[in-house]
Amino acid sequence: MRSTTLTPGARRILDVASALFYERGIHAVGVDTIAAESGVTKRTLYDRFGSKDALVVAYLAERDRRWRDRVVAALDGAPDDPVSRVDAVFAVLAAGTAESSRGCSFINAAAEFPDPDHPARTLVREEKQWLRERLVEALAGVADAERVATTLLLLHEGAFVVLSAAQDPDAVPAARSAARAVVQDAVGR
Amino acid sequence: MRSTTLTPGARRILDVASALFYERGIHAVGVDTIAAESGVTKRTLYDRFGSKDALVVAYLAERDRRWRDRVVAALDGAPDDPVSRVDAVFAVLAAGTAESSRGCSFINAAAEFPDPDHPARTLVREEKQWLRERLVEALAGVADAERVATTLLLLHEGAFVVLSAAQDPDAVPAARSAARAVVQDAVGR
DNA sequence: GCTAGACTACACAGACCTGTGAAGGAGGGG
């Protein structure tokens, strides 16, 4: 399911599906709509992806990969101290949420798929777990890094929700500065 | 739409709809299923509630009312200091999430309804805003109460998400103790 | 030239969706 192996039609399908799933919700978008908007027949869609479920997984997997790339790039470019490194993660959050107010595609997907064993849910778990591991790494040398990382993850995910569900535009900046305070406190102890 | 004005059939419909909407997601549950499970015909459902959308709003409104009642009761029973009062709010979160791992019905509903002007979304906004106001009140006398309340709301909502989407059973206890630390820090300054 | 892959067109299946129309039964209050 690497992007380089996607045929041109499949590429268009995935692009269109990604936009529609994210903007309108997964259950709210039918395969007919996706096919039509991609300028492709339903037959092609099923030939490329096999099922709507598999298309949903491809959608989440791609968003996952792109978000991880952004986080990795931000961490690579950040000064090598815990405060800066954690702030880099929250800078990605700020940049990412500036593009849309629909929140986190993984959180939204989890809300739509109650079954914890659904492949989409596995992806969601892994994404959040991966982010938490990056936070623990960013806190290298800080006392109680595991506990602090959990607090930071709570602030990070809370920001997504308070922004998209509660529609508070201050959510992300507030989370970012709260995170900074938490790390500074943990470092200075 | 007060519960005392609901006819017996309507009461059953709303109970069944609440359980199904919460467990399976709103779009995933059809009115046929709700009517059948309530031992009622679709005709009755539409006579009582008018539309599925209105039933969804009734579902959220009732959950909202019940959650608020629990928070108010917990705050009433808590010692009159910021740490205890804030902890009471998080105790309700702990008790509420112990009952199910499907997370927050309002967050989930927001994920399913992209239109911010949908009546369900208005309810969601009001619920989170109300909770934030209770937190500000609980922080009476604390310096920078508004900012601290936002941080606490982020931890509160983050706990819902990290529990339900990331399925981390430690999310709520971690949020509760982080909240306690935040308040203690703000008080002791 | 031949073949394989990508894609089109389009009908169809079978289920499910929200919502309505018509007709009537049961029971209580005026």
Add this chain to the structure above:
DNA sequence: CCCCTCCTTCACAGGTCTGTGTAGTCTAGC
């Protein structure tokens, strides 16, 4: 007794859902 509310039964409209079957076209590479 009559009316009102609540609720029932059942058919139906009009649409959407995921997914498949059949048949055929175009293009690139061997």
